[in-house]
Amino acid sequence: MKVIFAGTPEFAAVALKAMHEAGFDIPLVLTQPDRPAGRGMHLQPSAVKQYAVAHGIPVAQPVSLRMDAKDPQRAQEAKAAHDLLLATDYDAMVVAAYGLILPRSTLDIKPCINIHGSLLPRWRGAAPIHRAIEAGDAETGVTIMQMEEGLDTGPMLLIERTPIGPHDTTAVLHDRLAAMGAQMVVKVLHKMAHGIIEAVSQPENGVTYAAKIAKEEAVLDFTLPAKEIGRRIRAFNPFPGAHGTVNGTVIKLWAADVIDAGSDAPPGQVLAADAQHGIVVACGSGALRLTELQKPGGKRLAAAEFIKGFALDGLRFE
Template structure:
């Protein structure tokens, strides 16, 4: 089979590499335009583009695929991309975390299948990995689905599950699901080539939506339960990074342990900050032991190292 690939971040690049290594011919890759990144805000290619260029695969980076876009430049680029797809010989398109909406005009050219990091219909939308951890889900997984115009509503071609461990962060789960999705999409394409793939409609019940992560969500409110805050710290690692404020200083919180023992202290009060107990903070119910922290301009440090350069004993997280 000849496969056009559409994707942008590392999650997608893992799948593109797997398709390439499995021997699929990839005549074209679609990815988002280069974005400013780093301290110098230099334009950086996506992870997908970097792999494609290294393998000599043609790359297109339209701003949009919607030919009816109101912005003339986007509409023009979408038309050019559409004409390019029509001129490209391929059997299916694989989409993974592309970041652009595929309109009906694109979906109608050839079958389009998507690698989605959740157990659909739970967590349709932009941030399924973050939201599964934040909600305390016991398991998640990857669904390979046939794309249609609705938001992650298409029939399922293959679904596989994995447990969410008590210490799994979005970073850890991302890598696991990326590897799963890459192998799964190879299986599905082989089945498609043999004409034996089965499309199963998604259940009508159990639909939830994984809204895009807003940076404002990362500011922790210690009047919430320790269990909820522990989930948020894991869910927002590595992006956008959960944080609390002490005496006007924003401190990033990268790791924590859940303590069930209660306290009469006000929420946010630092109960301990020493080598013996670590950094323990009272919450609305229960308490958290913070295990990895970062002050502005500093490095991520274990709690024992952090308190050597930032005294927390007796202070309170706002």
Template sequence: MKVVFAGTPEFAACALRALIDAGFDIPLVLTQPDRPAGRGMQVQASSVKQVALDHGIEVLQPLSLRMDSKDPQRASQAQAAHARLAALGYDVMVVAAYGLILPRSTLDIAPCINIHGSLLPRWRGAAPIHRAIESGDAETGVTIMGMEEGLDTGPMMLIERVAIDDGDTTGSLHDKLAALGATMIVEALRRFERGALPATPQPAAGVSYAAKISKDEARLDFTLPAVDLWRKVRAFNPFPGAQGSVNGTVVKIWNALPADGAGTPGQVLTADAQGIVVACGEGALRLVQLQKPGGKRLPAGEFLKGFALEGLVFA
């Protein structure tokens, strides 16, 4: 069976590695164009592109797959991509966190199967892992689904559940779901090859949307309940990193726990090696790993050296 793969970040790269290891014929990979990344903002290839090149797989990086785009460059790249896809005669396209919308013209070439990091129909959209943690969900998972033109609305083929632990961050949960998705897509394609991959329409009830995470969400509002802020700290680790400010200095907060205490929201109640306890709208939040501007992530005890906080206020 000939498989075209479309994806961009590490979540997708895990699946691509699994399909290569399972022996599927992958003649072509679609991924996002190289872009600046990291502190130095050096232009970098996507994780998926790196895996493809390591295995000698052809890579296409169109800006768009919409042949009717009003941008001549995007339209030209889309036309070239479709011509290449049509010439391949592939059996199925696997899509995982690609970052481009697949138009009807792409979906019509061959069946498209998507790896989505949530229990659909909950958390359709761009940031399902972040939003599941932020909302306090007890579990999430991976859904293998057929693709259609709607946003993550296609029929479900396989679904597996994963508990969200109190210590999970988006980073740790991402790794769990990426590994699970990689295993599931291999199983799905083997079933597809045998004609034994039934699809079930998503239920109409329980639909929610996971909006893309913006850097503007990073600033914590200490008038909120401590449990809400604890979830945000975990949801925003590693991106964009939760933030507070003290006397105008922006401080990143990488790990925190709900704590006992009360006071004016933002007030530092105690500050020691066990953490910096900050009053919230309800309860208090113990900040246990923080980062000064230009510094490293540090446990609270190390962070406090040269950064006295007793009696100050987080805003």
């Protein structure tokens, strides 16, 4: 079976690696153009491109696949990409976190299947892993679905579940779901090759949308209950990094435990910051014990190490 792969970040690269190692013929990889990254803001290839180049797989990096784009240059690049797809001998396309919308003209060439990091129809959209943690979902998973023009609305080919642990961050859950999705797509492709795959329509009830994460969401509101703030800290680890401000200094909060601590102190007040109690902060209800923090220009530190270089006792997060 010949399969074109379209994806960009590490989540997608894990699937590409699994497909390649499973022996599928991958005649072409589509990935987003190189982007500036790092301190020097030099152009960096995507994780998918790095794997493809290292294994001699041809790569194309169109800025768009929409031939009706208003920008003539984008439309021209999309036409070139479309012609390349038509000229490539393939049976199906696998898409994982590609970052570009596949128009009808692309979907109509050959079957397209998508690896989506949620239990559809819950958390359609751009940030399903973050939103599942933020919302306090007890479980999540991966859905392999047929692609259509709607946003993650296609029929499901395979779905598998995993619990969300009380300390799971987006980083931890991302890696688990990436590994799940890679195994699942290989299984689905084998079934497609033998003509034994069955598609099931998504339920009409339970649809939610996982909006893209905005940087301003990472500013914590300590008037919220501690359990909600704790979920946001886990959801925004590693991006965009939840934070609060103390005396004008932005402190990133990477990990925290929710504790049952009654207090009349205003939300954000540091109730304790010592070796015995750790760093405890009052919230709208309950409190958080902060366990990993980072000041500007510094490293992530355990609470005991952080307070050696940054006194918090008696201060307040805003």
